[in-house]
Amino acid sequence: MTTKVKQWDRFETMVENDRHYRDAYRDVTLTVTVTKPNGEIQNFWGFYDGGTTWRFRYMPDQLGAWSYRGAFSDGSVRIEGQFECIASDLPGVIGAYGENPVWFGYRAVERRCCGVSTSVTGSLRQTGRTPSGPRSSTGRVLKATTRCRSRASF
Numbered sequence: 001m002t003t004k005v006k007q008w009d010r011f012e013t014m015v016e017n018d019r020h021y022r023d024a025y026r027d028v029t030l031t032v033t034v035t036k037p038n039g040e041i042q043n044f045w046g047f048y049d050g051g052t053t054w055r056f057r058y059m060p061d062q063l064g065a066w067s068y069r070g071a072f073s074d075g076s077v078r079i080e081g082q083f084e085c086i087a088s089d090l091p092g093v094i095g096a097y098g099e100n101p102v103w104f105g106y107r108a109v110e111r112r113c114c115g116v117s118t119s120v121t122g123s124l125r126q127t128g129r130t131p132s133g134p135r136s137s138t139g140r141v142l143k144a145t146t147r148c149r150s151r152a153s154f
Contacts, residue, residue, distance in 0.1 A: 003081075005060055006088035013068075015046060015054040019076045024048040029073045032056050037064025037085070046070060060085035061093075 005011040021027040030046030046056040060066055060083075067082040097105030 003083040004086050005083050008090035012057045015079050016052050017077045018052050030054050032070035035067045037062050
C-alpha cells in the first residue's frame with residue numbers, strides 16, 4: 001500500500017540505523033534523492049533523532065507518484081520507497097510576498113476553479129502580535145487576503 005500525502009503537507013519516514021557513532025550529528029550524514037512525478041531529481045537530507053532513529057521529511061509540491069532513495073555516508077544503511085501526492089486544500093509555501101516583500105504570502109499556485117485555470121496569490125500582512133491578535137504598527141487588526149486572477153477570457 002502506497003502512502004498518500006497531501007500536496008504542501010509533510011511526508012515523513014523513519015530510518016533505523018543500529019551503528020553506533022561517537023557524534024551522530026557530525027560523524028555521518030543521511031542523504032536522500034527524491035524523484036518528482038515530472039522526473040526532476042532533488043537531493044535532500046535526513047536528520048538524527050536520537051538513539052538509533054533517523055528521519056527524513058519532505059514537502060511535495062507536485063501531484064502524482066514520488067520515489068526516494070537514501071544512504072548513510074558510511075554505507076551502513078540504504079533506504080528506498082515511494083509515496084503518492086494527492087490534492088490538498090493547503091494554499092502552498094509561505095515566503096516573501098512578491099508585491100510587497102515586507103509581508104509574508106503564499107507562492108502563486110495554479111488552481112482550477114469552476115473549470116477556469118486561475119493563479120492564486122495570498123498575502124499575510126502581519127507585522128506584530130498582541131494578545132487580541134495580529135495588528136499593524138498603527139494598531140489596526142490585520143487579516144489574510146487572497147486574490148484570484150483568471151487566466152481565461154470571459
